[in-house]
Amino acid sequence: MSLTDLKRNLVKKKPKKVSVEDFIEDATNYAAGKPSKLQHGEKGDAEQVTRKLSKGKTPKQFRHATFTLTEQSISQLDDLSQQTGIAKSKLLRIFIANFSQLTDDEQEQLLELCEQQSPK
Template sequence: MSLTDLKRKQQKQNPPKVSIEEFIEDAVNYAEGKPSQLQKPAKPKKTAPRKFRHATFSLSETSIRQLDDLAQSTGIAKSRLLRMFIHYYCDLSEPEQQELLEQLQDLTPPSAQ
């Protein structure tokens, strides 16, 4: 066994067999700067659109502990809980949002503001 047997990547497949005429025609295309007619166009990779983006933000130790406890007790991922809370807040009317913010402002310690 050689080291090449240990490679993870598969070996490249043999190029397709072409006639001499096709080879010469493709060489002329190459010389003229045209794309090869022998190579199959690469299929675009189908990637699912990303639903979420990574975000970094700061939380107080108390908020992190509360979020951890909530995630553990409900079995819901922390990021999903945050998305749910944001969705809930955005569904409130503007006066309801203001009222909630005022209630939460009273609970926030001055050093965390």
Template sequence: MSLTDLKRRKPKPRKKLSVEEFIEDANNYAFGQPSLAKKTRKKKPTNESMELKKQSTKIYRHATFTLTEQSIEQLNELAKTANVAKSRLIRMMITDFATKDKNELASIIENSLD
């Protein structure tokens, strides 16, 4: 399972351009001028979008890893019941695992079914 499967699914809205605007935008691009598509009127941020923006300021990298079917099911169930994104759940688990002392880690690893 790759973390790309865990990303947000909401598509970003795109501005509709006419043929003339598209050609003009291509000319602007060729001359290194700003794009017309980027000159859209900005909406006032809502509470939800401001909250997403705060979380999105961190730099994340894609990671690929292998999980068993049982682990995937458990992760899906945890994400649903906790109402938390799967990638965030994984980051929380990593942070929790990193704070354990050596004896706790050895015990967890020893009792692991994988």
């Protein structure tokens, strides 16, 4: 037995019991970027936070995505992000929105131009 075994252990609070429905609802809120009802304790606290969020801008719905970019694309995206001060993910959303608004012919022309410029 060592001296550390003789130290008085702090009494940990037992976690609050939560129903399955509340747990699932909280997980859904987390996925949607909404505040946790369980983390804030009482439901009234969470509702106040939700009301404060809803008075301002509504939270945007984003999903995590994984994809592959070339080193050159990553470097260009980094440079653009630093020059503009806009987050890389927001820049990509802007590019996608602009590309999707092009006509089919304009999209094809842009894709052909990119194919010509990319190293083979």
